[in-house]
Amino acid sequence: MTDTQNPNRAEVAFKVRVSAAELARARGSPAHLSNNSESRFRNPDGTRSLLANFTKGLPHIKETALVESAIDYDRFVRAIDSGDPRDFADLPLGPQGVEPRFTSGIASDPEVGTRAWESGGAGLVFDLEGPDAQAVTMPPAPELDSDELVAEVTECYWMSLLRDVPFPTFESNSHIQAAAESINNTQWIKFKNNPPAHLTAAERSRLRGPVTTANVFRGITPGDEVGPYLSQFLLVGTTGIANGNEVGDGFIQYGGMRMDQRVRVAKPHIDYMTTFGAYLDVQNAANVSGRELYKEEEPRFRFIHTPRDLATYVHFDALYQAYLNACIILLDIGAPFDSGIPFQLDNDIDKQQGFATFGGPHILSLVTEVATRALKAVRFQKFNVHRRLRPEAIGARVDRYCATKAPEFAGAAKLSEALDKELLQKVHDHNKKQNLLSDRGNPRANDFNPDGEVSEGNLLMPMAFPEGSPMHPAYGAGHATVAGACVTVLKAFFDGGYRLPFCYITDEDGTGLQAVEIDEPLTVDGELNKICSNISIGRNWAGVHYFTDYIESIRIGEEIAIGILQEQKLTFSENFSMTLNKFDGSTIRI
Template identity: 65%
Template structure:
């Protein structure tokens, strides 16, 4: 028996390996910006390498070549040879990076997991067996829409989600984004360039209203409130210790509060040239943001709260919570999963397989594999610059009167909404008058003769984006993977019998009535978008990062579920509604 079991175990592993090998291994393709701008690498991710003080452009293209070489070899010795930041004294020049009462002089910040996309895995699609289409180019109409969206999101960070449909600035944002050429292509197909790819056409969107602006595009996104219930409600807990509206999620004998730490409203970062430049030169400004001690915690009420949530979340946290909530409300599993009949019929219950521990552990299992896949896309292929870098290019183009070095962004800047840029300039001017701890000060370096006004993208975090390229998005890829396994296990058509939103002060949840029912699929899709687009609210990602990355996560999760299915003795299947609306059977 032991030898037979041993042989069967080998055969199962071989079947899984053959299944993985049969999957198409796609051709990977970048957008070509690195080849178009080899002198400046103006369209590429260069954060962490040395940058010129006056222009903010890469100081030496050879540093970027070394960066790419280290990424592709994955050798620790090659990475340790890289030039991280500048060697000049002082290394950093902004007030926020300087020594103060609360924070020491800033240290440098290293890149994150550069070689993760080179690793192999023993389950699911190989990290290089999934791909993403080319990212929007620097001179594309799509990027104009994306950076317009980024600027407006920064300006609206403190508008409560429940006020979106009544807020005049939100209406102005929706109208501004809707006027961009990319959105007009969606309204007027005859005006589309013949060169648009199928992937680009799939990303066309809009027009926008106060109701649908800044939301995702999958099924259920526009039903009910902006925030998924899984980011707000809790469980009833042991002995019905609380109500779901109390917002406590039971973790064994403990509970976790859904309330989030509150950042001081109307405080943004990287709005001076000096602080922006320090961050590009690897300044580690993490932990220098300011929090509201008068209201330490509240339910997610504003986009700034959501940005704080995705600043510090344990990466699969939202989906683990969602799973616990679904189990607590006894949401049914997919009807084709075993052990759902009465106990006196099945004589067993799901647990290690087809039960709570099984699905809870899957949420964590798919997350790490999703991260490896997206790291290959980020580092080894696309190397897309972050939105904060686009803000720097807009700033220098506007302030240098058309310096030829910035010619590649001329179309982008000229196509941006002038009223929006005036609002950004005014917003940043107000930010730069502040001298509280955690802010850049007025005496920061700026190119000679310039005022405190800027067109930089106001950031929710002092350190700006993470130290890795923008496309794809790690949060979005993990969101796509985790939500996919939850939709596969739970009955995605099951309707929730509650709908809550935070009160204006965020201290409690209040029940609201809506015309349509919230479903498991819709609220999980919404959760996926909330977390993914929450990174956009912080200023660290673009819309296309979300749109394409969740599909990578979905593909990773489907592959894992397919291979794991080979290991069970039970005859079963799962039905899964994909993000594009297709329903498949696993």
């Protein structure tokens, strides 16, 4: 037997790893800056109100739903900074020393337990590949009394009211038109053509609009405004084994099996957390997950047809699911790889094909590999830096200010008074209708306002999920960061200018797809950017994120993926390159 091992292999491998480590170290550590809301907003007695910060899970005051104790919050921050599980275990989770702990109709079931915080120490974890979780950063989130937040909250309220409008009807729908006009009337959108001098560079990069029925609630990356609202990768399937499927059937071949692109259909016109009692219980860590209602009559499954369907998709998706599907679809249609990737000539010329490297298995595994790195980086931003409150809590701040004008809510005055009054009336009427429903599957008799009256209309943010947001702060967004990272890998491997040979939208009831003609062709890059925006903004449709959570998070996801690709390139013997178009429209060559 011949020993073919290179005796110097271990030394060479060590040097490659050192080179990758040096590349990672050269990125440095950026300054992580928050908007200082924790110390800025105060109660009448001078104590911190934490009005603009994430406090979900800690005990809250029954009358205001503000956190009971700033000391508890400080202990929460110390646990985040230490990452020690014992520090988290010592925190108060929900109401302490009272029975029953939860009183609203949807949470009064004795089987309802508590929800714990999610991976609060993940941002402290080191990694052996790619940028360190703390080597990327996000600018400060919009402040509670900023013009930008007025636009974001306006958008969030409208999205909560429009979850059942089919995507293909957006351009002709009068409610979508009203939403576009309302958003355009915010000062932030008006800044687009004449930005004031005080805006930071980050804020200037987020200016957008004016919006129309053709682009409202879409992303702002290249391709987002081309063609249908939904990316083709969320609708179509593959031809599969022996051409057993049609692309328009919506089945994606997974080995010898196939996966259906259709989603479970939630009951339309049913929203959650629209009573103060339910909202308070959820802030107090009531675990009402899984109590949302779904259609029992046919169709029980359909293609993503409405924003509510998209919210269901992003409620249960398996982290990198959408991007793995997109990769399988691209491989199935024979989308070419980037021209700088080897082994693309005829077999008689190259004499080898891509597989373990520069082939299907390589890209299928790599597109998923970046996801965990993205999650760690965004967890540091969420927990350790910004601790931004979720839209559900913003809705409660607006509701309590408008209802009481209490001094502890004075920090929400500018936001509340700047919001579209007709929109707020629509939210009030919507919630009143929600709270009169009798088909929630739970008693509603205990859902009270703080003054003891049965809750009717209010300005709470209607939520697509009974449990509202996850148990971690809003900024950045996990879905969006993972989306930015996974899509960046795909854009690096595939020829971004390749034109997709199809364009589909959902049919009238969403049970099928229909081919449509469009003026401008759909490209790989455009539809990858669009699926990134669809998944990220899908979380906004659910009511759990803001626009800035999306746009700033996909940017750090992109940065993480580029760093991983740069380090991995050091490990190959082939001379190759990858050229990709970034979310801001610029081009980078790896």
